[in-house]
Amino acid sequence: MDERKRESIVSYLRRRMDEFGISPEALAESIAQDQLAVKAARYRSATGQSWDGKGEAPQWVQQAISAGQSLEHFAIAATPVEAKEAHAVDWRNDPFAGTRLATVRA
Numbered sequence: 001m002d003e004r005k006r007e008s009i010v011s012y013l014r015r016r017m018d019e020f021g022i023s024p025e026a027l028a029e030s031i032a033q034d035q036l037a038v039k040a041a042r043y044r045s046a047t048g049q050s051w052d053g054k055g056e057a058p059q060w061v062q063q064a065i066s067a068g069q070s071l072e073h074f075a076i077a078a079t080p081v082e083a084k085e086a087h088a089v090d091w092r093n094d095p096f097a098g099t100r101l102a103t104v105r106a
Helices: 003-020 024-040 059-066 080-086
Strands: none
């Protein structure tokens, strides 16, 4: 993005923030709270809805479970390494690797 376009966008955002009475500090605090909420999430749907696992399950969780899906299907891995290991497949010994005939061994 060129500098002129960037400055135009920043100027527009500042005008809108002034119009609605939003201070830069309030914006920063809101972003920080959103990031904490995302980190606290234990379950996430394919559409980005999340739930921390506390309290009553939201409707999207209830619908998925009643449709036969397990809650663990929506679990968010604690670390990226854990997520990688959960889906790791060793394709070195599969002669059909990369084709639809490939096998997945647990």
